Amino acid sequence: MKLTSLLISALALGLVGCKSTEWNKEHAVPAVAFGFDSEAKAEIAGIIDDAMPGANVKLADDIFNNDHRLFIQREPTMVDGNPAQGRITEMPRKFELYHLEDSCFLYDAKTEDIYLLAEVQCKPK
Numbered sequence: 001m002k003l004t005s006l007l008i009s010a011l012a013l014g015l016v017g018c019k020s021t022e023w024n025k026e027h028a029v030p031a032v033a034f035g036f037d038s039e040a041k042a043e044i045a046g047i048i049d050d051a052m053p054g055a056n057v058k059l060a061d062d063i064f065n066n067d068h069r070l071f072i073q074r075e076p077t078m079v080d081g082n083p084a085q086g087r088i089t090e091m092p093r094k095f096e097l098y099h100l101e102d103s104c105f106l107y108d109a110k111t112e113d114i115y116l117l118a119e120v121q122c123k124p125k
Contacts, residue, residue: 023105023114030068031099031122036061043119044106048072051108052093068125070095099124 033040041059048057055074063070073092094109097120104122106115 023116024100025098025107028098028100028105030125031064031097031104032066032068032125033064033097033104033120033122035121036063036065037119039119040117040121043117047106047115048095051095051111051113064097064120064122068097070097097122 041061041063044063045057045059048055048059052072052074055072057072071092071094074090096107096109098105098107099122104117104120106117106120107113108115
C-alpha cells in the first residue's frame with residue numbers, strides 16, 4: 001500500500017514537472033535567434049539538408065538574427081557558363097523560426113513540416 005502511494009505521488013509529480021511543447025501555429029510567434037553557436041547552426045543545417053537533399057546549403061553565421069525568415073534558392077547547374085535549364089522557375093524555399101512557450105521551432109513553409117529545435121535559442125521578434 002505504501003509503495004502504491006509512493007508510485008502515485010511520483011507519477012503525479014512527474015506529470016506536473018514535465019512540459020511537452022506541441023506545435024500550435026495560432027500561439028507560436030515569429031522569433032529571432034540569440035546566442036547562435038556552431039551546434040545551433042549545425043542543427044539547422046541538418047534539417048535543411050534533410051528537407052532539400054543535394055542542395056549543399058552554406059548558412060551565414062547571422063541567420064535568424066534580425067528576421068524570422070530564411071529563403072533558400074537552388075543554384076542553377078551551369079554548362080559552359082550558362083544555366084543548363086535556362087531560367088530558374090523554382091520558387092525559393094522558405095523556412096521560418098518560431099517561438100512557442102519555452103521552445104524554438106523551424107517551420108518549412110513548402111511542406112508545412114515542423115522541427116523542434118534543441119540547440120537553438122530564440123526569443124519573440
